[in-house]
Amino acid sequence: MKRGRLEAFSDGVLAVVITIMVLDMKVPQSGDWTALRELWPIFLSYVLSFIYVGIYWNNHHHLLTTVDHIDGSIMWANLHLLFWLTLIPFVTGWMGENEFEKIPTTLYGVVLILCGLAYLILQGRILASQSAQSALRRQIGRDFKGRLSPLLYLTGIAVAQIAPEIAVAIYGVVALMWLVPDRRIERALRQSEDPES
Numbered sequence: 001m002k003r004g005r006l007e008a009f010s011d012g013v014l015a016v017v018i019t020i021m022v023l024d025m026k027v028p029q030s031g032d033w034t035a036l037r038e039l040w041p042i043f044l045s046y047v048l049s050f051i052y053v054g055i056y057w058n059n060h061h062h063l064l065t066t067v068d069h070i071d072g073s074i075m076w077a078n079l080h081l082l083f084w085l086t087l088i089p090f091v092t093g094w095m096g097e098n099e100f101e102k103i104p105t106t107l108y109g110v111v112l113i114l115c116g117l118a119y120l121i122l123q124g125r126i127l128a129s130q131s132a133q134s135a136l137r138r139q140i141g142r143d144f145k146g147r148l149s150p151l152l153y154l155t156g157i158a159v160a161q162i163a164p165e166i167a168v169a170i171y172g173v174v175a176l177m178w179l180v181p182d183r184r185i186e187r188a189l190r191q192s193e194d195p196e197s
């Protein structure tokens with residue numbers, strides 16, 4: 001399979017995920033500011049999830065640019081990632097509609113950590129398909145954000161049991177950490193184009 005087909009399929013799924021999230025936001029029945037104020041938990045959860053989906057789309061694109069050949073294990077790992085990402089609209093809606101109650105906020109964190117794990121599995125399958133001297137393999141070892149993120153997710157899940165609003169803030173911190181695409185992959189791409197760099 002060519003990389004373009006996998007990218008196009010993944011882009012389509014992520015576009016549907018974002019569309020479902022925005023369609024879950026119901027238009028207020030009144031035309032005053034108080035109607036919007038009542039929607040703040042739904043809107044905040046939408047913004048956070050939109051950022052997360054955007055981060056995954058961006059880093060997924062960067063990661064796939066390092067791939068020369070798509071094999072079955074990469075396809076299944078990609079589907080695994082997409083499965084968890086498609087659950088984001090459900091947990092987003094549940095958390096927002098219930099104003100960040102304990103169980104929805106906990107499940108939101110669980111889905112986020114499973115998305116991160118699925119991304120690592122995809123990255124591992126891509127690394128396994130490359131030579132030991134690949135530029136990506138040389139760069140990927142340094143991963144401070146990748147090691148810190150699961151710890152923050154687990155902290156957020158634990159904190160959600162007593163202070164869900166703080167858990168949402170922790171999930172937001174992780175999103176802020178990942179707003180800039182994974183620079184290790186950009187360095188790997190530059191190295192593969194110019195091995196002397």
